[in-house]
Amino acid sequence: MKLLNMEVNGVHKLGVKTEQGIVDIVASVKKAGRTDIKTDVMSVISNTDEVSKLEDFIETVIAENKAEFVDEDNITWGPAVTKPHKIICVGLNYRRHADETNAPYPEVPILFNKFDNTLTGHKSEIAVPKMTEELDYEVELGIVIGKKAKYVEKDEALNYVFGYCTVNDLSARDLQMRTPQWLLGKTCDKFSPVGPYLVTADEIGNPNDLNLKTYVNGELRQDSNTSDMIFNCAEIVSYISDYMTLEPGDIILTGTPEGVVLGLPKEQRVYLQPGDEVTVEIEKLGSLTNYFVEEN
Incomplete structure (x- = not known):
């Protein structure tokens, strides 16, 4: 899985690069009415079980036409890792x-x-x-x-x-x-x-x-x-x-x-x-x- 961060008004939002395009995880979670999906890259990194959960979520919202995609050309890219301890x-x-x-x-x-x-x-x-x-x-x-x-x-x-x-x-x-x-x-x-x-x-x-x-x-x-x-x-x-x-x-x-x-x-x-x-x-x-x- 290819994780990325988009910067919106000084806040980092998690995205995932897929074959269909870049999925805005925050917007897709909101559209799908899910509250159990991590939407911050550091939370995903810290909880390895979240990777497969996030993959399943993306597959589901794409299949159900509930995925929110973003135009790659209009992204303000943040660092791929936002808050490393070291x-x-x-x-x-x-x-x-x-x-x-x-x-x-x-x-x-x-x-x-x-x-x-x-x-x-x-x-x-x-x-x-x-x-x-x-x-x-x-x-x-x-x-x-x-x-x-x-x-x-x-x-x-x-x-x-x-x-x-x-x-x-x-x-x-x-x-x-x-x-x-x-x-x-x-x-x-x-x-x-x-x-x-x-x-x-x-x-x-x-x-x-x-x-x-x-x-x-x-x-x-x-x-x-x-x-x-x-x-x-x-x-x-x-x-x-x-x-x-x-x-x-x-x-x-x-x-x-x-x-x-x-x-x-x-x-x-x-x-x-x-x-x-x-x-x-x-x-x-x-x-x-x-x-x-x-x-x-």
Whole structure:
């Protein structure tokens, strides 16, 4: 199932992408007179039984002509996950990305964090902060946790995953490299576009074999596969769970492949500017586009 969030007057409304179109869950529940269906994405993530219930509901309202559809072109997209307890990121997790930045392969996952001020959705405008001259893109596979996880073994780790999403881990390189701690360059407003969809794990199969791409103004910049990850999805979830309890709705960003601006020779680096359009896409998860504007 492909879940999404629509923003209406500052409020997020749950939608589901189907073959017939996008179903407005809130409006469809009201039209069908149902009170037992969760209409908030975080409630669905936190209650795994709600997935099959929601699927059955959608099938029923479509069959009974009680489904309320929305025009995809008129949606204001919210982030696919709205209120994560944690946003945990893995650095230098692709072999060829480590190679292009002349960094040694890490022996354990390099972890850092982002905050919910960085969340935004598909097609949203993102202001290039005045404080940076080196804004870079990073396509990343996002893992969304579905069950509380602590001390999880690797062979069980993916059973705790609700689904996956496409994320752009925007990075202000000059701020990131100012100190040994990367946080400053990773946590400016809207630096984590997420979406357009949160796709349930059953639709993905093996998350360690998905194609990833980034386009800047239509030009292909990143073109890789999650099979190049140094630590795969199960290893990442297991490792993090040894040190902190993962909660439903937590997002883990699993690293970016080669092709970022930082990986180019210094004289060839052209960082993102107002007026640029960036699309990151991951196989089976969809394409996420954002427009960069000047900060007021």
